[in-house]
Amino acid sequence: MNANRESYVIGVDFGTLSGRAVVVRVSDGAELGSAVHEYTHGVIEGALPESGVRLGPDWALQSPEDWRDVLRDAVPKALAVAGVPAAQVVGIGTDFTACTVLPATADGIPLCEPYPDRPHAWPKLWKHHAAQPHADRVNALAAERGEPWLSRYGGKLSSEWQFAKALQVLQEDPEVYGRADRWIEAADWIVWQLTGVETRNVCTAGYKGVFQDGHYPSEEFLAALDPAFAGFAGKLGGEPAPLGGLAGRLSAAAAEWTRLPEGIAVAVGNVDAHVTAAAADAVRPGQMVAIMGTSTCHVMPSDQLAEVPGMCGVVRDGIVPGLWGYEAGQSGVGDIFAWFVDTSVPASYTEEARRRGLTVHQYLTSLAEGQRVGQHGLVALDWHNGNRSVLVDHNLSAVVAGQTLATRPEDVYRALIEATAFGARVIVEAFESSGVPVEEFVVAGGLLKNAFLMQVYADVLRRPLSVIGSEQGPALGSAIHAAVAAGAYPDIRSAASVMGKRTADVYLPDAGRADTYDRLYAEYRRLHDHFADGGLLHRLRAIRNEAGA
Incomplete structure (x- = not known):
């Protein structure tokens, strides 16, 4: 050369x-x-x-x-x-x-x-x-x-x-x-x-x-x-x-x-x-990169080999030669938000978004970010495309709890964003409870464009987010x-x-919001653990498949 x-x-x-x-x-x-x-x-x-x-x-x-x-x-x-x-x-x-x-x-x-x-x-x-x-x-x-x-x-x-x-x-x-x-x-x-x-x-x-x-x-x-x-x-x-x-x-x-x-x-x-x-440039031990798009993949090099429940794998030299490479993931993130916009938003919201020169995602985000944490009264499981980590069961399906006749589209949209952040926290906690520390959380992917979503993640994870x-x-x-x-x-x-x-x-957690998110996360974990065996959700899927869906 x-x-x-x-x-x-x-x-x-x-x-x-x-x-x-x-x-x-x-x-x-x-x-x-x-x-x-x-x-x-x-x-x-x-x-x-x-x-x-x-x-x-x-x-x-x-x-x-x-x-x-x-x-x-x-x-x-x-x-x-x-x-x-x-x-x-x-x-x-x-x-x-x-x-x-x-x-x-x-x-x-x-x-x-x-x-x-x-x-x-x-x-x-x-x-x-x-x-x-x-x-x-x-x-x-x-x-x-x-x-x-x-x-x-x-x-x-x-x-x-x-x-x-x-x-x-x-x-x-x-x-x-x-x-x-x-x-x-x-x-x-x-x-x-x-x-x-x-x-x-x-x-x-x-x-x-x-x-x-x-x-x-x-x-x-x-x-x-x-x-x-x-x-x-x-x-x-x-x-x-x-x-x-x-x-x-x-x-x-x-x-x-x-x-x-x-x-x-x-x-x-x-x-x-x-x-x-x-x-x-996140190729050193403890630097977790979350590539957030239609789904999210979490990858992290480490100098430690441990058994982390529900991981997609740990492979020697799998991310960078000389280190163990861990992978975890969420099967649906951006796909969940897209599904909601495509199937569950009334025409009046679409028309108002167009009038304001916004996409429907942007309009829903603007409404959702005006709420206080917990104001919508909802908690959701982010299993619309199954669960990759930590349950490793793609026959699981989503749950949204707390809906009433007063629930609005922006409430559900925010609850879905929060659900994906709670899912990410489950993954981080699985690493750390197994003795594999997450020293830095780095975000990449198309969802970086949504600053509100990034702030929710910082607050839910109670840690700063670095950005590619x-x-x-x-x-x-x-x-x-x-x-x-x-x-x-x-x-x-x-x-x-x-x-x-x-x-x-780039994004720093707010202590007050993080405290309230801790309470919501506790409810997410209760819902997560209740449905983790898949009994009800598997039966519903079987009925759907038998009906020829």
């Missing part, structure tokens, strides 16, 4: 509804241009494209062609916006939602392409929750056998993770399962598309694929789940590669798609939440990893210290 010439890297973030590319200067992390490509198919939930084959409850799929289109569309556009010569780009890094996973042939062809009318041939998005019965089976057997890896996942594997989804494919469409030479995270599949080289990354392998202490769960365990499942680990690829590593070089085909130079460095794949830690200095944390984090893969920095920590951005203590 010519030290006298500025060099640049590209970060590409593959989200739930769109993909974003950002051009970043290696010397200081400056973001010079970006572009977004909206997926043509979005989230496939009701029926398959073209064939119209109906999907069952709690399904969520995606199209690989949408992902390829991000490379063809967003990357060249971002480069044009930045005004950077392609010849000065030295690397590209990518991140993905996870567990977003697909069956593929040995040469990387997604099975949905030769079998477009088979639902199980399509990639399963992170929020595909139809595999909950299979997750229950995995967890029950692992507990019965005393599998040593189970404690690394807080005692339960999520239905969102690789094993439950793969077991669902095997048991509901064994032909598709048999034709799947590879069961691969989209994070690794897109790197395969860029390089022509199949790799696996230590992040998704550990958190989503149960790769612990150098191996996957034993063949004996897998066979006990289902005899035909015994060889499943053989579909998961080879030894996972370290984060920040070089996965390969940009192929000629991918260079044509992206308009980038053939042969530049391609970083090992990563998960959108975990790579954001580098963008926030980028509106596109995952893409910036991927660019930082690309800089490491290209050899511009020796490791992720040194790259993050130069290219990452974080402002400390």
Whole structure:
């Protein structure tokens, strides 16, 4: 690399509804241009494209062609916006939602392409929750056998993770399962598309694929789940590669798609939440990053290994090499607010918001922030999309207590915001009660734009909130990893210290509001613990499913 010439890297973030590319200067992390490509198919939930084959409850799929289109569309556009010569780009890094996973042939062809009318041939998005019965089976057997890896996942594997989804494919469409030479995270599949080289990354392998202490769960365990499942680990690829590593070089085909130079460095794949830690320069022990968007993922490096109940996983080197990386999460946050606005707001509110030049979210927020804490008389459970941490049960559903004929939309909207903050507090308390201190709470993601929501979180958590200095944390984090893969920095920590951005203590808790929130949180915990066994909520879901919802 010519030290006298500025060099640049590209970060590409593959989200739930769109993909974003950002051009970043290696010397200081400056973001010079970006572009977004909206997926043509979005989230496939009701029926398959073209064939119209109906999907069952709690399904969520995606199209690989949408992902390829991000490379063809967003990357060249971002480069044009930045005004950077392609010849000065030295690397590209990518991140993905996870567990977003697909069956593929040995040469990387997604099975949905030769079998477009088979639902199980399509990639399963992170929020595909139809595999909950299979997750229950995995967890029950692992507990019965005393599998040593189970404690690394807080005692339960999520239905969102690789094993439950793969077991669902095997048991509901064994032909598709048999034709799947590879069961691969989209994070690794897109790197395969860029390089022509199949790799696996230590992040998704550990958190989503149960790769612990150098191996996957034993063949004996897998066979006990289902005899035909015994060889499943053989579909998961080879030894996972370290984060920040070089996965390969940009192929000629991918260079044509992206308009980038053939042969530049391609970083090992990563998960959108975990790579954001580098963008926030939060790669030291005790720095918890909450990436708040449609859902929230909480990631934190630590120098301590502990059993934290309900965690999504703890993985050595899973966020930054040399440290244990913890992950927890909430399955619905922004999605909950969006659901409420889409389904439960009267036309008069929509009209008033339009008259004031506000979105409905902004209008409801303005009304909610005028209330005193507790004025609405409500407490809610934030389980509209199930519970990821700490209960790890995606068949749970939401509860709102305290409604009367005087309850207004802004009351419920505020109660839902508070419920997500209470859910975050449950997670923080689970860490600290297990001996893993949370030294700093750093916020990233799209919900940062709502200052009222951020203040609620500071008050509920009774701690300052630090804020990432980028509106596109995952893409910036991927660019930082690309800089490491290209050899511009020796490791992720040194790259993050130069290219990452974080402002400390942006939101400070108010003692008076925090005291009242303590009382509301106590009620939330009573409601949480009462419904935690899922009895009533599971029965209601079963009745719904039997009715053909």
